Every structure is written in C-alpha cells, then in structure tokens.
Amino acid sequence: MALGLTVLASGSSGNAALVEADGCSLLIDAGLGPRQMATRLATVGVSWPRIQAVLLTHTHGDHWNDRVFAHLLRLRTAVWCHAEHLAALRRHCSCFAAMHRAQLFRTDEGDKEFAITGLVRCRPLSVRHDSGATFGFRFDGAASLFNAGWALGYVADLGCWNESLADSLTDVDLLALEFNHDVVLQRSSGRSQSLIDRVLGDDGHLSNEQAAALVLAVGRRSSPRKLHRLVQLHLSRQCNRPELARLAARRAVDTLGADTAIHTAEQDSASERLPLVDVGWDQRACERRPTVIT
Numbered sequence: 001m002a003l004g005l006t007v008l009a010s011g012s013s014g015n016a017a018l019v020e021a022d023g024c025s026l027l028i029d030a031g032l033g034p035r036q037m038a039t040r041l042a043t044v045g046v047s048w049p050r051i052q053a054v055l056l057t058h059t060h061g062d063h064w065n066d067r068v069f070a071h072l073l074r075l076r077t078a079v080w081c082h083a084e085h086l087a088a089l090r091r092h093c094s095c096f097a098a099m100h101r102a103q104l105f106r107t108d109e110g111d112k113e114f115a116i117t118g119l120v121r122c123r124p125l126s127v128r129h130d131s132g133a134t135f136g137f138r139f140d141g142a143a144s145l146f147n148a149g150w151a152l153g154y155v156a157d158l159g160c161w162n163e164s165l166a167d168s169l170t171d172v173d174l175l176a177l178e179f180n181h182d183v184v185l186q187r188s189s190g191r192s193q194s195l196i197d198r199v200l201g202d203d204g205h206l207s208n209e210q211a212a213a214l215v216l217a218v219g220r221r222s223s224p225r226k227l228h229r230l231v232q233l234h235l236s237r238q239c240n241r242p243e244l245a246r247l248a249a250r251r252a253v254d255t256l257g258a259d260t261a262i263h264t265a266e267q268d269s270a271s272e273r274l275p276l277v278d279v280g281w282d283q284r285a286c287e288r289r290p291t292v293i294t
Contacts, residue, residue: 003147004273008040010233011267015063021141022119027054028154029063034071040270056081058134059088070095083107084133125168127158130203138168150276156233159204166217174276176231180205181239189239208248219256228278232264
C-alpha cells in the first residue's frame with residue numbers, strides 16, 4: 001500500500017501535491033489543467049478516479065483550476081476548503097453552483113483537526129499570505145501493523161512564520177516548505193518595486209533564509225533525527241536558484257546534525273513518490289511482523 005507524498009507541480013504556474021496514506025489518495029491544491037494533472041498522476045500509477053478529495057490551501061489562481069473543478073464535479077470528488085474560500089470560488093468558479101448543489105464542498109473550521117480516514121487526521125495551519133484565509137496542513141498517521149506512526153507538514157505560500165507554526169510542525173517526518181526566493185536576487189530582479197515589496201512582505205513569500213530558520217526551529221523542537229525528508233516548494237524561477245535554496249537548507253540541517261534528505265520540487269515535472277516513514281523503521285518492522293498461522 002502506497003504511503004507517500006508526490007509533488008506534482010510547484011511554482012507560480014501551478015501547484016498540486018498528492019498524499020497517499022491508509023488507502024486514501026488526496027490532492028493538496030489542483031492548480032494545473034485536468035490533462036496535465038492526469039499526466040503527472042500517472043507517473044506514480046494514480047488516475048483521477050483514485051482521487052478521493054482535494055484540500056485547498058487558498059484561492060490564488062495557481063492553486064486551483066476551473067476546468068479541474070468541472071472535472072471534480074463529473075467525478076463527484078469532494079473539495080475541502082475554509083468557509084472563506086467559498087466566497088472567492090462563488091465569484092470565479094464556473095461550476096460553483098452545481099458543486100454546491102451536489103454538496104461537494106466540505107468546509108473546515110480554521111485550525112480544527114479533522115479525520116481523513118480512520119488512521120489519518122489533518123490539521124489546517126493558518127499562515128499569513130495576501131489571499132485572505134491561507135493554510136498549510138499537518139497530517140498525522142496512526143501506527144498500524146505495517147507502518148510506523150508518521151507525520152507530514154505541508155506549508156507553502158506564506159510571508160513569515162511564528163513560534164506557533166514551528167510548534168505545530170514539531171516531530172514531522174517529512175516537511176514540505178516554501179523556499180521561494182533569494183533576497184538579493186529578488187531586490188535586483190528588475191521587477192516593479194510594488195511586486196518586490198509584496199513578495200518580501202509578511203504577507204508575501206518565504207525567502208531561503210526565512211525557510212531555513214523555520215527548519216531549524218522545527219528541528220530543535222523535534223526528537224533527534226526525526227525529520228527524514230525536507231521538500232523545497234515554490235522556488236521562483238526569476239528570483240531563486242535551486243543551488244541557493246539547497247545551500248540554505250543544508251546549513252540548517254547540518255546545524256541540527258540531522259540526516260535529512262533534501263528534495264527540490266519542480267514546476268514542470270512531478271517528483272518521485274517520497275516515503276512518509278523512515279525506511280529503516282519500515283525494514284525493522286517487517287522483521288518484527290508476526291508469523292501468520294493458516
């Protein structure tokens with residue numbers, strides 16, 4: 001049974017990620033067209049009918065797609081979102097009325113945890129961004145016969161972070177986090193000053209150094225060597241370089257003394273399926289599984 005995160009696309013041209021756990025396949029955002037989404041899903045052997053729900057972080061246009069929502073309506077696939085998102089979707093989603101009549105919108109209550117399956121729970125994490133209500137997510141999976149308990153943090157599109165967010169991400173096994181820009185490249189980009197100020201502001205996007213500081217804060221709150229994987233999200237093509245983002249992340253990980261694998265998500269291709277549990281634990285668990293007597 002698959003247990004992992006696949007980043008299907010990450011960046012200003014479209015965002016989507018696939019979470020597979022406890023027999024459930026769900027999307028975080030759906031910012032590509034339906035055919036492009038299908039192509040990316042196929043790289044890990046998943047098709048549209050397998051998707052049981054979409055979780056929406058916020059309503060900027062690179063995080064949801066009108067044609068995808070029409071596709072979700074045909075498939076009768078639910079969309080989990082904040083109540084505030086409905087107002088924006090009502091204005092901009094052509095099939096909003098039909099989806100609403102079909103009761104496909106499931107609204108959450110801010111940071112209140114809810115169940116995805118019997119073994120998987122999700123807690124929305126409120127963050128600052130210039131899109132009204134904006135959220136990251138923490139997923140927690142209970143231990144079972146075949147897997148250890150696990151935790152996944154997914155946080156993109158935020159301009160700053162605070163101690164509460166770091167606390168909420170404590171002891172995640174995999175952290176997917178925005179590393180949007182290098183400040184020097186942003187300031188020298190030739191963009192309009194208003195756009196630069198927006199990106200650098202508290203309601204904009206995290207710089208490499210801000211993200212690395214959050215990784216450090218999370219690691220210091222967590223059990224030793226708990227963070228197995230760090231996935232860098234939403235790198236700016238114009239104002240960042242993968243090597244700069246990785247260098248900032250590596251400095252934080254090395255400071256923690258952690259053996260954390262660093263992955264950089266891309267805009268134009270899906271990542272591999274990244275396991276949510278420590279492979280070493282999973283191998284040891286296999287050795288401990290009881291013999292089934294038939």
